[in-house]
Amino acid sequence: MALETTLREPIHLTDPLEAEAPQPVRGCDMCESRFGQWREASNPRSTAYDPSHATDLAIEIKRHPHEWKKTAR
Numbered sequence: 432m433a434l435e436t437t438l439r440e441p442i443h444l445t446d447p448l449e450a451e452a453p454q455p456v457r458g459c460d461m462c463e464s465r466f467g468q469w470r471e472a473s474n475p476r477s478t479a480y481d482p483s484h485a486t487d488l489a490i491e492i493k494r495h496p497h498e499w500k501k502t503a504r
C-alpha cells in the first residue's frame with residue numbers, strides 16, 4: 432500500500448535570470464537593499480551564498496514597481 436508519487440526527482444529550474452545581474456533603480460532603497468542581499472547570495476565565497484534566494488531577489492528587483500520613474504524628468 433505504498434503511495435508513491437511519480438515526482439521523485441528534484442526539480443531544477445535553470446532560470447536565465449540567475450546568470451544575469453539585476454539592475455536596481457537608483458534612489459530606490461528597496462532595490463538597493465535587495466541588490467546588496469543579491470550580491471551576497473550570488474557570491475559563492477559569501478557565507479550568505481544561496482543561489483535560489485539570489486534568483487528570488489533578482490526577480491523581486493526586476494518586478495519592483497517604480498511608478499514615480501515615469502513622472503521623473
Ligand SMILES: [Zn+2]
Binds near residue numbers: 495496
Ligand atoms: Zn525599487
